[in-house]
Amino acid sequence: MSRDYSKILTANDLRLGDVVYWAADQRWAQAITDAVVFSDIATAEAALATAFAQSDLVVGPYLIDAITTETGPAPAHFREAFRMRGPSNYPHGKQEQAQG
Amino acid sequence: MYRYTEFDENFLRARNAQFRAQVARRLSGELTEDEFKPLRLMNGLYLQLHAYMLRVAIPYGTLNSAQMRGLARVARQWDKGYGHFTTRQNIQFNWPKLEDVPDILDALAEVGLHAIQTSGNTVRNVTADHFAGAAADEIADPRPVAELIRQWSTDHPEFQFLPRKFKIAVTGSPNDRAVTAAHDIGLRIVARDGEIGYQVLVGGGLGRTPMIGKVLVEFLPETDLLPYIEAIVAVYNLIGRRDNKYKARIKITLHETGLDEIKRLVEEELIARRAAFKGVDQRLLEEIRGHFAPPDFNTGGNSAPTLSPALRAFIDSNVTAHRHTNYAIVTVSMKSHGATPGDATATQMEVLADLAETYGHDELRISHEQNVILPYIPRSALSDLYQRLKAAGLATANIGKISDIIACPGMDYCALATARSIPIAKEIATHFRDIGLEEEIGALKIKISGCINACGHHHVGHIGILGLDRAGVENYQITLGGDHNEAAAIGERAGPGFSADALIPALERLLRAYLTLRDGVDEPFITTYRRVGLDPFKAALYPQEGAQDVAA
Numbered sequence: 321m322s323r324d325y326s327k328i329l330t331a332n333d334l335r336l337g338d339v340v341y342w343a344a345d346q347r348w349a350q351a352i353t354d355a356v357v358f359s360d361i362a363t364a365e366a367a368l369a370t371a372f373a374q375s376d377l378v379v380g381p382y383l384i385d386a387i388t389t390e391t392g393p394a395p396a397h398f399r400e401a402f403r404m405r406g407p408s409n410y411p412h413g414k415q416e417q418a419q420g
Numbered sequence: 421m422y423r424y425t426e427f428d429e430n431f432l433r434a435r436n437a438q439f440r441a442q443v444a445r446r447l448s449g450e451l452t453e454d455e456f457k458p459l460r461l462m463n464g465l466y467l468q469l470h471a472y473m474l475r476v477a478i479p480y481g482t483l484n485s486a487q488m489r490g491l492a493r494v495a496r497q498w499d500k501g502y503g504h505f506t507t508r509q510n511i512q513f514n515w516p517k518l519e520d521v522p523d524i525l526d527a528l529a530e531v532g533l534h535a536i537q538t539s540g541n542t543v544r545n546v547t548a549d550h551f552a553g554a555a556a557d558e559i560a561d562p563r564p565v566a567e568l569i570r571q572w573s574t575d576h577p578e579f580q581f582l583p584r585k586f587k588i589a590v591t592g593s594p595n596d597r598a599v600t601a602a603h604d605i606g607l608r609i610v611a612r613d614g615e616i617g618y619q620v621l622v623g624g625g626l627g628r629t630p631m632i633g634k635v636l637v638e639f640l641p642e643t644d645l646l647p648y649i650e651a652i653v654a655v656y657n658l659i660g661r662r663d664n665k666y667k668a669r670i671k672i673t674l675h676e677t678g679l680d681e682i683k684r685l686v687e688e689e690l691i692a693r694r695a696a697f698k699g700v701d702q703r704l705l706e707e708i709r710g711h712f713a714p715p716d717f718n719t720g721g722n723s724a725p726t727l728s729p730a731l732r733a734f735i736d737s738n739v740t741a742h743r744h745t746n747y748a749i750v751t752v753s754m755k756s757h758g759a760t761p762g763d764a765t766a767t768q769m770e771v772l773a774d775l776a777e778t779y780g781h782d783e784l785r786i787s788h789e790q791n792v793i794l795p796y797i798p799r800s801a802l803s804d805l806y807q808r809l810k811a812a813g814l815a816t817a818n819i820g821k822i823s824d825i826i827a828c829p830g831m832d833y834c835a836l837a838t839a840r841s842i843p844i845a846k847e848i849a850t851h852f853r854d855i856g857l858e859e860e861i862g863a864l865k866i867k868i869s870g871c872i873n874a875c876g877h878h879h880v881g882h883i884g885i886l887g888l889d890r891a892g893v894e895n896y897q898i899t900l901g902g903d904h905n906e907a908a909a910i911g912e913r914a915g916p917g918f919s920a921d922a923l924i925p926a927l928e929r930l931l932r933a934y935l936t937l938r939d940g941v942d943e944p945f946i947t948t949y950r951r952v953g954l955d956p957f958k959a960a961l962y963p964q965e966g967a968q969d970v971a972a
Contacts, residue, residue: 332467332471334447334518335517337467337468337470337516337517338471339470375452380453396892398831398892399469402831402832403470407514407832407842408832408840408842409760409832409842409846410502410760412470412514413470
């Protein structure tokens, strides 16, 4: 039985280094809840190719496994959950932005 | 300590100007990331999980107060108010913005610091005994040689594209506090018939294939030291593997080529290298030695401090014998219970700089164990120093105990990590304090890495913890019986890993077993382990397995 394809495109912002996600309005968003969830390989890989071409905006784009939650799309793997939240030892990264 | 010459200052200024231009070209889109990445890595700038990370070299872990204040300035002005001291005596800043990095590097240059060769396949920051120049058991100060190697290796045109990174450590004491056996080259100063020489170890390293360095030469005369090191690196540069990143370190070259053949090749290479140096290295070494003259020790004030119980506990734990009877080496723990091992806030860095300036001949050290050392403290100042450390929250008396844990940044920051290290270290420290076993357990080295690259030195921990990703869940393997000193040993894997929740109870079972097994309160964990072996500890870690065996 094949698993449903569900991917999010992520990268780091060139200037700030912040974790960013490819959003529905064709821009890089800070919040994963704004991310586009790709449900087929061809569209996802086309978006990834576009992201590589945007090297003046982002660094190191790649696709991550996504799940759907009550609050919207979320990462499937804990590594990406940490990238989404920030480190566990200080309220920095995305946590800080959320508080701000 | 070493002060930059005009040549050094000009070199660094030019290098920083070059990188400033490269950053500008990256930001304007003239350089792609593929083009820029090797350039930023040459200047110590990584991209981690949440942000860029700047790794700044602290040569052989030695700093003066101005340099420590310089690091504090970077933490406060351009980062989030703290830095992380690493197992390679470096400091990492976790949140710099790309456009700020040229300014950060200029600020560092003002105090004689840089980030060159803290990444890439080059000779990395040369590390040394953090008690260098102060230790009572020292044969000779290793720092002049470490500085000579630093100058030789910095921007060395032949060695900018080695098969893989290359790490060198030096100890001047028979009690090896620099983990020399886990380096590509480990140098141990030895004395023979009144002459100073070097025992040279090659091919040590941790990571996915841990190996203890092998002795290439037992006694190398000092006059041959730099040509010999250059010969080793030159041989490695030619025959080290470039086809497989995981087989590219010199430990694999040595393993595949054989010690005798490597020795033959190095000695053949040495002839030409020695001739080319023409003794310039020895003249430079003599000049460098002048920078490391001992401070003007105050021989008058030898009054012992009045000891309160707290001060006595601090001295017992954090103070080490000094080469001068009126002096002490003070280790300031950067591992207060529940804190991130190795992290220092800008304010803490400034306090430490002030204390070094007021009491400690303006010198500080960073240890590979991620603590800060004040190497030159008059014993008469210990009480005042302790009070000031206490006021700043820096008087934790836990050096060498269970809470004095080495931990890499792990998956809280590192892009390579497979699991988190920091929360595990924090939890171990607070748990064993809270159940009142820290003092009873006594001397113990726990070292935690968040991936097989082993930045947290888990292989050489008495108890090593390796964080892995097992089917999308953090899982922690335990190794036992490793050691990091002159009796360096790679720990033995105890068995299957534990989930984060199961790890602390497993460690408690293990350490309660040790308390039962030890031959008196003075027998440390590692001695008990060597005496009784793995089995009783394995039984404590995996009680159900034992029960199943009995049932079967």
